[in-house]
Amino acid sequence: MINQGSRRKKSTHRLMGVITMITVATVLATACSAPGAKGAATVQLTPKAIKTEAIKLQTISNPIEQVADVAAGTTLDVISKANGEVTEVLKNRGEYVTKGDVLFVIDNKDALSAQRKSQLQVKSAQDALQQARDNKVNNRKDLADSVTRAQTALKNAQQDYNKIRNDFEAGTVTQHQVDQLKQAMDNAQMSLDSAQNKLAAFDNTDSISAAVTQAESATLTLDDATRSLDNYQVKAAGNGVLTDFNVVVGQTVSAAAGKVGQIQQIDPIKIKTELTETNYQLVKGKQELVYYNPDSPDKKGKAKISYLAPIMSAATKTYTLELEVPNPDHQLSPGNRYMVQLTTESEEKVTVVPTLSVIREESNTFVFVQQGDQYVKRKVKLGRISGEFQEVLEGIKEGEQLVVSGQSTLKDGQKVTAPAASTQAAATATPTPAAK
Template sequence: MRKVRKDVAMKKALTLRVFALLAAAALLAAGCSAPGAKGESTVDLKLDNRPVKTEAVAKRKISDPREQVAEVVGMSAMDIIPKASGQITQVLKKRGDVVQAGEVLFRIDNREAETSLKKSQLKVKSSEQTLAKTVEDNANSRRNLQDEITKAEQKASDAEKDYNKLRNDFDGGAATQRQLEQAEQALKNARMDVQAQRNKLTALDKTNSLADQQTEVESSRISLEEAQRSLENYDVKAPVSGVLTDYTIELGGTVSPNGKIGQVQQIDPIKLKVELSEPSYELVKNKQELAYYSPDNPAEKGMAKITFLSNVMSAATKSYSLELEVQNPDQKLKPGTRAIVQLTTEAEEQVAAVPTLSIVREESNSFVFVLQGDTVQKRKIKLGRISDAYQEVLEGVKEGEQIITSGQHQLKDGQKVEVAKPAPQGQPAPPAQEPAKK
């Protein structure tokens, strides 16, 4: 009995000890977590007085100007189409050569055309000689008629004098009536002869006996001009200034009229063609000109005028067509080559940026802490491109605002902070103190 009582007493004592330990642990835990506890007050004091570093949001070069490859094409292309047929006797230009408008590219056998030209020249000469002789004959006829008129007028004058003398004689009884009548008739005949000669001269002047010869001369001259133009067609010339493309003429070959044998692409000015993605389209849609350069000489840049920018995406290529015009007097840019077009400028690549280490990332969102007096504001931001230690900020902060760059992962919105003083000149800045962790 005594042994049983002793075991029960020991169990009671052990139970009391366990309860006492649990109670002590509970009190200790309550003391640590209770508001105003000494331990937490010390931690909060450290958080409120944490020294942090800051840096102003500033513009920085985020990247080089964005570029895209452009195709160099002629401003316009003119087909080379011969107007004569025959065998090629001389080739003066080859594919890829730069030619000037009117410059001879190749020659076609023109012997038949030269013969035709000589015949036309002879015909013109003959018709001109015939016309000249007719003109001379007409002049002689006119002079003869004028002489006849002069003679007739003189004869009429003499007849008039004789008639007047006979009238005086008749009045004086020295001439008979018959003699007077004969004199009067002679005067009338002389006057009629004058009028007849004058009528002949008038008829000669009114009659254009040269019309047929003049028509013949004009016709032969037209034939001569046609023969000259035809002969010129055997020298095939460049229709415009530019570069010869699709040109495969060979000595001894033959050509026929109205058959395309090549092209001349105009190269001053010259055109740059670019196909833009939608983001690239947004970069240039409000611009008037863009910089460009040749891959062979990137240091030498020029400006190209935007002549066309499609505002509708092509359903086939899923791109926007851009065309630029470039003055090319030195002909350095040639069709079929490539050029680089800068979609942005150096100034446009200077953007507001923050240190990448200052960014606090929470799931898909990004934040920075902005210093406002002695407190910080947690600000959501929209990020862009990244370059080395900085990243572009599209939205959320503006240039000049101070961003927390150390200890920001332990900060809370609205928390008070102490800004670390900059290190003396020539000495490294002390490392930022990390807060004590609970």
């Protein structure tokens, strides 16, 4: 009997505990749902506090880069201008040569013979020219002497004629004698006229022009032979690396065969690449760009833009870009690949906003900025995304106050809430210990 009573008491105590817990839970539920009660339900209905931050510049990404090819600044062909057998090779493929260096020599025996013949022809022509000049001097002197003698004869005939006329008037000579002297004077005049005409004709005739032409022609032939002789030593047309050169002793070369090698000028050297329309816009208007070897990214240099195609290639749909790089130590070699930075680190430092601060309405994007005592809604044009930030291309600028929290509750032109009110709203939104 005693055990049964104890069991009844324990059951009654358990039942009362359950009833008490249910009652407490009901009271708490009623309290949480009552108007004005504080708790978790109230926190969910409280608007998020408005917060602003100054807009700053931030690096959105690393500089935009593109692979480029290293190429010779200029390529010069090695061409033989003479025909014959190679007797000596002085330079090898891959060797650096300077302008004027002899690359190889061609047998020039025939050219030497032609030069000697031309020299003899020049001497013969010059001798003939000198003889013609001497003859011209002598012939003119003879003609001039003839004129002088004719003048003297005419003068004597005139004196004799004047004297005999005086004698005729005195009656000491006959008319026949006067006529004879008159005829002699006329003959002397004609002889003078003839001598003077011959001298004038001689002076108007270039009696040595043919000899001069022959001498000049012989001289030109000698010059050609001398230049031709120079062609038997094939020389470098510029500074650079000798490539595609396989000439050997005993080989026969000819002018008609075309190039026998190339000289690639590597100082300055070129870095070339092809740009898309988008990358072309990044480079347009710039004077120089940064380049580096991908194997040594810490060693960067700047190079002048020597050429940027003004129009797109119809075949490749790209724009050709060429950089000119001084290369006195020949560290850059044709055939290598380098990286070219189309933008700089400073260009990648742009205006950004937190992605969560952007309001999207259909295809448009907006942000709110605090302008004076108002919140102003601004339409913005967005660019690249980097983590939680996004680039802004248009619409805002550095230093403005951007609304980064609570922007969804604002209206364009809404007045800025006093700081005290904002603090109070934040305090109201804080859950009470009872609600936890």
